[in-house]
């Protein structure tokens with residue numbers, strides 16, 4: 001790529017070339033060691049004489065910005081870095097309201113010695129060699145193969161046909177979700193599925209109901225589409241349906257493993273929610289983000305399976321079972337939404353990476369996903385047992401575990417007596433801060449609440465921490481409690 005030489009401004013042509021290149025070196029657009037184009041070539045590009053460029057180069061060399069190496073060419077000098085780079089002007093443009101603050105991040109904690117970060121799997125468990133083999137195979141040229149088998153060109157916005165079929169089989173087998181390949185749209189993670197649904201379901205001003213506490217990125221994506229987002233409380237049976245705002249057009253829920261409390265929505269509530277949606281002509285978005293990891297109880301039927309009115313849209317992700325960095329998720333849509341969601345995907349980003357999607361299809365078809373989930377579930381089960389043991393032991397005077405049967409995190413509420421006097425949320429915050437200083441990363445429940453006054457507690461992820469490290473991490477957490485709430 002060519003460096004853009006600006007010939008504007010005062011002075012003769014050689015001076016203008018000199019000034020433009022000097023500024024490029026100073027502000028770092030030209031970096032030490034970069035090779036400069038030969039004078040003849042630059043002269044041709046700029047439509048000036050070679051001598052003019054040579055004059056500019058000589059001056060830059062004399063001032064130490066460039067060095068000539070015999071037989072090799074002219075380079076930006078190693079010492080000529082950012083002599084007077086002034087920060088670029090802030091600019092006159094401003095984002096519209098709502099975009100002028102940083103979004104939350106599901107994994108905002110910096111790494112710690114004992115990492116109870118929420119929402120992440122253990123990336124060390126991923127079968128990298130197998131994955132590399134599958135992706136590499138997709139990039140081998142295939143003579144005579146159909147267009148949709150080729151990773152190089154434009155493809156179907158709904159996703160690789162093989163992957164859509166594999167996902168339909170997978171959710172049918174593992175979650176009793178009845179779907180054909182034609183009902184599946186592959187997405188860039190669950191987050192894009194929510195974005196697409198907001199695009200096709202929400203008219204300006206339509207109210208969206210989300211769980212409180214809940215998953216901040218869901219709230220954010222609906223708010224980004226301009227929807228008034230209303231938090232609805234969650235109790236031991238899941239979302240409290242009787243508290244739904246009558247005007248809600250879309251209800252976002254995590255029924256298998258409420259994020260972040262961990263409770264499963266009871267069957268009674270599931271049926272109540274479906275009846276509510278029918279009566280209020282609303283859509284229900286069921287985010288089944290981590291139910292592959294189930295450690296007790298038989299799973300309840302997904303809302304999607306219980307629904308016979310075509311009101312439930314089922315969202316899944318490979319961020320927990322495989323890697324968040326793959327950015328692969330999917331949405332199972334009712335026939336009435338198929339074309340709209342597919343069109344929304346095309347408008348949003350045309351389609352996903354074909355080779356990656358094809359590799360995942362093979363991974364699933366060869367039974368490797370099922371094997372990987374079985375293998376990782378054993379690892380997470382050990383970590384989970386270690387966390388539950390710590391919560392039932394040294395931490396029991398301070399925290400009460402919220403019962404849950406699935407997923408990669410547990411939530412524990414502050415016991416009334418463990419309030420250090422400053423209020424539950426402040427105590428939890430203080431404990432998390434103390435723990436952090438001792439090398440333990442834990443999240444507070446407050447990070448998932450938008451209203452003050454909800455229950456106070458901590459959320460402990462076990463995706464990133466080895467089972468052997470859990471006891472020491474929780475012992476340090478208990479020590480933090482003892483300091484903040486002396487008894």
Ligand SMILES: Cc1ncc(COP(=O)(O)O)c(C=O)c1O
Nearest residue numbers: 119189190191215259289317319
């Ligand atoms: C409730 C919930 N939904 C979805 C996801 C995954 O999102 P994505 O597929 O966009 O990575 C997470 C990850 O933390 C989550 O907690």
